[in-house]
Amino acid sequence: MSLWLVLAFPAACVAAGVRVEDMSGQALVLDAPAQRIVSLAPSLTELAYAAGAGERLVGAVAYSDYPAPARRLPAVGNANRIDLEAVLALQPDVVLAWGSGNPPAQLARFRQLGIPVFIAEPHSLDDIALLLERIGVLAGTRARADQAAREFRARRDALRARYSDRPVVRVFYEVWHRPLMTVNGDHTISAVIRLCGGRNLFADLPQLSGQVALEAVLAADPDAIVAGGMDATRPEWLDHWQRWPRLRAVRNAHIFHIPPDLIHRHSPRILDGAERMCELLEQVRQSQ
Incomplete structure (x- = not known):
């Protein structure tokens, strides 16, 4: 997996801008932290809430049922069949996508339409902590996200010490x-x-x-x-x-x-x- 990078733009460009590399190695550049986020997997919906970005979510796929507020989000299809029109109507700043679960052609279509797509494809428990941190950067909720990542790693390490x-x-x-x-x-x-x-x-x-x-x-x-x-x-x-x-x-x-x-x-x-x-x-x- 390539190194994850989180860089702020120079002040001469856009002081509030963010740049994040997703798990496919693609760099996402936003002029400002995302205020409107659509999640294309229930796990990503949970991650967004845990990273303090729940209030930024404006839509999610079916079965996004945790935490409870996620159940009230507008539906945009399911992980295997995304409702493109429903997503576009929500005018997202970024789409959180599941690399091996969402249809590649539909993700490519979002990019063609100018919607940034953040690919998540965790293969380890540490990847989950990294995703918390990266979503915190995207949404401008780094303090909450970094704390959630620290707590996740501490809990994982305690289990490892006891059982591995x-x-x-x-x-x-x-x-x-x-x-x-x-x-x-x-x-x-x-x-x-x-x-x-x-x-x-x-x-x-x-x-x-x-x-x-x-x-x-x-x-x-x-x-x-x-x-x-x-x-x-x-x-x-x-x-x-x-x-x-x-x-x-x-x-x-x-x-x-x-x-x-x-x-x-x-x-x-x-x-x-x-x-x-x-x-x-x-x-x-x-x-x-």
């Missing part, structure tokens, strides 16, 4: 059941597993998130199976693993659920999911 050197727990993280999907070692979910002293059994998967054969999971014989699902309720399909009673995770009742909003979203709440993950993996260790 504990005996390794071999984990299969199930994103979805049909088709059977998981994540590789570059995904933030893998970062959470490592933070808790676990090992993602499919870290070598070529894609960030992709299909895996049932036979491969059975052969790997994980110590624990952890899944997110669609909402805060435990997905019924986790019970399908009971068909393989010899599987170590089934035999020892180590099949767990973490609400997806706490682990699938690249926001400060991922540490809530990490705390849950660490507690679950500790249960596995205590039973061995």
Whole structure:
């Protein structure tokens, strides 16, 4: 990843201007901190609020439901299909986009129309702290954003100190059941597993998130199976693993659920999911 830069324009240019490099390596230049921001991912909506920029948000995609004020934002489609006209009507100073989740053609169209696009594509927990800081620069809320980033790093470091050197727990993280999907070692979910002293059994998967054969999971014989699902309720399909009673995770009742909003979203709440993950993996260790 290229170095993140935050530079102020010389006073001879525009004293209040900002320049920020996003996670694609693209430099964004604004004449002044953004006053009108549109978020194209629920996680980015959460990050904006955490960075003190919630009052600058004028629109967001579906499922931007945290914190509570986000539910009142005008909708601009969903992460996979953005309503271009709705975004344009909001006259944003900048659009916060999810690099691997939003349609590239639509992001290119925003740029063609002169709307700056800030690309976020976090692959580590530190990237989340960096995003807080960068959004704070974009929105002119650096003091609040920098404090949020410091608190995030301190909480992450406390979890790392407590759990990362504990005996390794071999984990299969199930994103979805049909088709059977998981994540590789570059995904933030893998970062959470490592933070808790676990090992993602499919870290070598070529894609960030992709299909895996049932036979491969059975052969790997994980110590624990952890899944997110669609909402805060435990997905019924986790019970399908009971068909393989010899599987170590089934035999020892180590099949767990973490609400997806706490682990699938690249926001400060991922540490809530990490705390849950660490507690679950500790249960596995205590039973061995």
